Amino acid sequence: MSFSVTVCAAVFGGASAAFVPRAAHRLAVPRGSRPRSTCAGCAVTLATWVRAGATCDCARSPVWTWATGALVAGTLGATIGPAPLLLVLLPAALLGILLAVIDLRCLRLPDPLVALLAAATVLPLSAAAVLTGEPARLGRAALAALLSGLLYLIIALLPGAGLGLGDVKLATVLGFTLGFLGWPALMVGLLAPHLINGPVALTLLLTRRAKRRTALPLGPALLTGAFLGCLVT
Ligand SMILES: [Zn+2]
Structure with a gap:
């Protein structure tokens, strides 16, 4: 186990997962609906997709999101170590956390996100198999x-x-x-x-x-x- 890889992965996981709540809040809508443009809590306009921490000023900061990101990414870093595979699995894990939060909120796994996860894993792993x-x-x-x-x-x-x-x-x-x-x-x-x-x-x-x-x-x-x-x- 490489300590520095584990710490770097955990920091990456925690920091990037902090951006999940806003994106998940906007994407957790019924099938066929456009992404949410206003906060479901206070109806304020959500101008951007990028916000670290809570979904909106009216919401509590979801500590468990970045804690999950840090735990998942840190564990992958500790298990896999400094290998190219880690560079594929870390972004995939982040997408996975986003998908899990959306599914918990609205029982849906949006096709574009699943397709993005497919592209982020199938393409680099296929290239790796051929190149090696x-x-x-x-x-x-x-x-x-x-x-x-x-x-x-x-x-x-x-x-x-x-x-x-x-x-x-x-x-x-x-x-x-x-x-x-x-x-x-x-x-x-x-x-x-x-x-x-x-x-x-x-x-x-x-x-x-x-x-x-x-x-x-x-x-x-x-x-x-x-x-x-x-x-x-
Ligand atoms: Zn709000």
Whole structure:
């Protein structure tokens, strides 16, 4: 473990995640709606996308957002060390945090953001596989993306699954990176979301904060699973 890489990654993660709340607030809108241009709390016009800390002057500073960014990025830095892979996974983790916050707010994973995550991971990892003379890695990543997408598509088609096509697309994109890292990473990435969402759903039911038919977002669990999978390298 490289101490300086860990600290640099954690600082990058925390500092960049501080910009997530404003962007998430503007993007967490129903399907087909334009991004929010006013604050949902005090109706003031949100002129820019860029604001560190709270969404608006009327909102509290969400400490957990930058704390999550610092923890996730710092852990990736500690596990991966000074390798080019870290430069791919850090921005991807930031996009993942943005997607998770939006999904928690409005049960949606906007296609343009999932597409951006795909571009930010598939393109550099494919180039890395070719440049390092490991095309087999590229094949494994593509196969893993296909398997992951197919598995979640089957789950989504089951009656009462409570899982949307946005989850299927995200699982496909995450499957590519996990497959690039290896089959054990993919296994963790596929299993962990269910081990996370099961107890969360049970806790919400027991504390009466959710009913049996309440829709729960799967995106945050998928992204957490992928993060844990990235640590199995
Ligand atoms: Zn406000």
